[in-house]
Amino acid sequence: MSVKNLTRKALIFSALAALTVACNKETSPITGWDYNDADNGGFEVLPYTEQETGPGLVLIEGGRFTMGRVEQDVQYDWNNIPRTVTVSSFYLDETEVRNLDWLEYLWWLQRVYAFDDVFKEVFIKALPDTLVWRDPLAYNEPYVEYYLRHPAYRDYPVVGVNWLQCNDFCTWRTDRVNEYILIREGIFDWDLGQTLANNFNTDAYLAGKFTGNVKQNIPKPDGTDRPVKMEDGILLPKYRLPTEAEWEFASFGLIGNMSPDYIIKERKIYPWTGQAIRNPEEKFIGDFLANFKRDKGDNMGIAGKLNDAGDITTPVFSYWPNDYGLYNMAGNVSEWVLDTYRDLSPEDFSDFRPFRGNVFQTWMKDSANANDMMVDQGDSLIYDAEGNLVTRPGMLLKRNVDIKYKDDHLDERRNYKYADYINYLDGDHKNSSMFYDVDVPQDNPNYLMYQYPISKDKQQQPREEFQSSMINNKSKVYKGGSWKDRAYWMSPGTRRYLDQRQSTAYIGFRCCMTRVGSPIGNGGKK
Numbered sequence: 001m002s003v004k005n006l007t008r009k010a011l012i013f014s015a016l017a018a019l020t021v022a023c024n025k026e027t028s029p030i031t032g033w034d035y036n037d038a039d040n041g042g043f044e045v046l047p048y049t050e051q052e053t054g055p056g057l058v059l060i061e062g063g064r065f066t067m068g069r070v071e072q073d074v075q076y077d078w079n080n081i082p083r084t085v086t087v088s089s090f091y092l093d094e095t096e097v098r099n100l101d102w103l104e105y106l107w108w109l110q111r112v113y114a115f116d117d118v119f120k121e122v123f124i125k126a127l128p129d130t131l132v133w134r135d136p137l138a139y140n141e142p143y144v145e146y147y148l149r150h151p152a153y154r155d156y157p158v159v160g161v162n163w164l165q166c167n168d169f170c171t172w173r174t175d176r177v178n179e180y181i182l183i184r185e186g187i188f189d190w191d192l193g194q195t196l197a198n199n200f201n202t203d204a205y206l207a208g209k210f211t212g213n214v215k216q217n218i219p220k221p222d223g224t225d226r227p228v229k230m231e232d233g234i235l236l237p238k239y240r241l242p243t244e245a246e247w248e249f250a251s252f253g254l255i256g257n258m259s260p261d262y263i264i265k266e267r268k269i270y271p272w273t274g275q276a277i278r279n280p281e282e283k284f285i286g287d288f289l290a291n292f293k294r295d296k297g298d299n300m301g302i303a304g305k306l307n308d309a310g311d312i313t314t315p316v317f318s319y320w321p322n323d324y325g326l327y328n329m330a331g332n333v334s335e336w337v338l339d340t341y342r343d344l345s346p347e348d349f350s351d352f353r354p355f356r357g358n359v360f361q362t363w364m365k366d367s368a369n370a371n372d373m374m375v376d377q378g379d380s381l382i383y384d385a386e387g388n389l390v391t392r393p394g395m396l397l398k399r400n401v402d403i404k405y406k407d408d409h410l411d412e413r414r415n416y417k418y419a420d421y422i423n424y425l426d427g428d429h430k431n432s433s434m435f436y437d438v439d440v441p442q443d444n445p446n447y448l449m450y451q452y453p454i455s456k457d458k459q460q461q462p463r464e465e466f467q468s469s470m471i472n473n474k475s476k477v478y479k480g481g482s483w484k485d486r487a488y489w490m491s492p493g494t495r496r497y498l499d500q501r502q503s504t505a506y507i508g509f510r511c512c513m514t515r516v517g518s519p520i521g522n523g524g525k526k
Contacts, residue, residue, distance in 0.1 A: 038222040046218075048233040051516050054177055057091035058325050060250045062519055067245055067354070068346050070269055071491045079343040080493050085351045087249045089519035092242060093510035095316035095327045096157035096335065097169070099148055102128065105169055108176070112195050119196055126168060128160035132505040143312070143505070155315040157333045157508040163241075163476045163500035166336050166509045170239040173511060178202045178235045182212070187228060189215040202238070206230055242512035243355045244339040244477050244495065251330070251480065251492035256323025269491050271322040271329040277487050279320070290319055290331030290490055291483050299483070312483050312505070330490035333508035334482040340422050341475040341497035348425045358421040422473045474500045482506035 025034040026045065035045040053059060068082040106126060114123040133143035147153050148160070161169075179200040182188040191213035194200065204210040208227065217225035218232065228234050242250070251271050257264050269275050272289055279287045291310035293299055301307030310318070313332055321327045339345070340357040349356070410417055421428075427450055450469035475497045481489035484506040488494065498507070 036221045038220075042221040044220065044231075046232050050518065050521055051233075052236070053091060054236050054239070054513055056093050056095075056511075057513055058094050059515065059521075060090050060092050060246070060324055061255060062087045062089040062249070062515075063254075065249055065252065065254055067248055067349075067493070069493050070267060071488065071493065074488060077343065079346070080495050081344075081346045082493075083346050083349065083351070083354075085245055085349065085354050087245050088353055089515040090242070090246055091513040091515060092246070092250050092324075092326060093512070094321075094325060096333055096508045096510050098155050098316055099158050100154040102158040102161070102169070103149065103154075105172055108172070112199050116196055126165060128158060128165070129162075129503050130160055132160045132503055147312075155317070156313045157316055157328075159313070159333060159505050159508050160503045161507075161509070162503040163336050163498075165503075166241060170241065170511050173239045174236070175199075175201050177239070178205075179212075181235060182228065185234060186216055187214065187218070189213045202235060206235070237514045237516060239511045239513055241336055241338040241509060243353075244337045244479065245349075245354045246512060247335065247337045247479050248492045250324055250326060251322065253322035253324045253326070253329075271326075271490075271492065272320070277490075288319075290328065290481070292331040292481050292485055292487055292490055293483065294487075310483055314483075329480060329492070331481050331485075332483060333506055334478045334480045334485070334489070334496070336507060336509040337477050337479055339477045340473055341471060341477045341495075342426045343471070344426060356422065356424075358424075360416060360419050360421070470499075471497070476500045478507050 025037055027034050028043075033040050033043070035043055037043075064084060064086045066082050067085045068080040070082070073080070106123070109123040109126055113119040128148055130144050130148055133140040133147065147156070148158070179188065182200075183190060188200075200212055201210060205212070205227065206229065211227075214227075217227055219225050252268050253271055254264055254268065257268065257273060270277070270289070274280065277289055277292075279285060279289055288294075288308040291308045291314045294301070294307055298307070300309060300311045308314070308319075308331075310332070316332070317327055318332070319328060322329055338357060339355060342348070342356060345354075345356045450472050476499075477495055477497050479495060480492065481487070481494075489496075498504070
């Protein structure tokens with residue numbers, strides 16, 4: 001259901017009021033105490049059915065599948081070895097994020113930040129690199145000037161955005177959707193005057209650091225009121241990039257290949273059934289099923305009978321959706337995913353919700369050890385060494401959990417011992433480095449995996465004598481084929497990588513959201 005429709009939450013206030021006065025209150029099955037009763041302390045339980053579907057999203061029912069290569073490895077990279085894994089249910093955008101969506105994002109950032117000398121950097125960093133269209137031996141200047149902003153391209157996928165910018169967009173989208181939910185439910189009033197530090201952020205609001213233009217808070221059993229809490233289930237989880245496994249699973253759409261006895265009856269190479277790239281239906285026979293480059297110099301076919309009618313990208317609703325209802329999971333643009341790239345990740349992945357890129361974090365406490373620490377709302381923004389916007393006005397300050405913080409009792413944990421697991425099993429200590437036979441401290445940065453010496457002398461110690469490999473913690477995976485690729489790359493099992501700070505004219509993205517609760521919804525049989 002759309003976030004614009006009044007749903008179960010439209011009755012929150014009346015339902016809660018009824019609970020507080022009803023003769024037969026809901027009772028705890030383990031203590032016998034009534035819920036929502038001011039006379040016994042007032043422990044609150046609001047009515048809840050299940051997670052609503054955020055705008056633009058489609059529910060992807062999870063399950064097991066064979067992740068990795070289903071086509072011959074023509075590159076001989078051996079970086080997508082087949083592996084059976086399980087993916088939990090999640091939500092994914094029906095289409096790639098459009099130019100129009102990004103322009104809305106830029107409009108909001110400009111309205112809130114751009115007219116301040118310090119915070120305008122937030123707006124500047126969000127601008128796509130339109131120069132990605134340039135080619136030294138091609139005339140692509142019209143795309144540089146028109147592709148992002150001309151209305152003819154408003155429904156085309158946004159390109160020229162790097163991995164970092166896509167993550168910032170997801171954060172912004174989370175905040176705008178949750179802000180609208182609070183307005184829709186009568187908790188906030190419209191406030192179009194938000195600027196700089198005074199703008200809604202989901203984490204800040206849940207931590208009690210943002211009050212907003214409150215119209216009516218949640219009534220409590222004792223007659224007072226309070227802001228919305230996570231326990232109420234009113235706010236949606238965060239939008240984010242999908243993991244590599246999630247994207248690949250959604251792209252295949254194997255739910256459409258299920259036989260009555262729950263067996264996947266036919267292997268897929270592409271997001272559609274069959275091993276051809278043309279539509280076999282009589283009505284559309286011979287039509288291309290995606291936007292890709294057929295051959296050298298053939299981007300769209302012959303005038304009068306164009307193969308895919310796409311010399312570059314095409315509108316996001318072009319072609320036929322897969323069995324989940326997702327458009328352009330092959331062709332049009334390749335798409336960023338959340339994972340950090342390693343050649344042998346398919347060998348190392350956990351078989352449940354596989355992902356490489358974890359950097360575990362925890363909230364720092366303020367001096368009273370009671371509330372999550374807020375960013376200093378001073379005259380500066382905080383970026384990390386990679387160029388990520390760590391904080392902006394209204395955002396909470398995060399710090400990595402590390403074993404040196406004894407308060408976290410990491411020495412007693414069994415599931416993890418430190419914060420950064422990007423290099424886990426592949427570059428995390430000298431045993432996985434080319435310098436395994438050199439007697440140096442394990443954490444010496446000169447002897448880490450994916451670094452190599454300019455000199456052949458392994459004993460050279462200065463860091464400047466070493467160069468970093470193209471595969472490192474800044475290398476992020478992108479999936480699927482694009483308008484510039486041959487059909488081979490449209491197989492969901494293929495994988496490539498690019499530095500998180502770089503962008504191209506053929507990589508876009510779509511957003512994802514975690515599904516909480518039942519993987520099939522409360523209307524399911526099980």
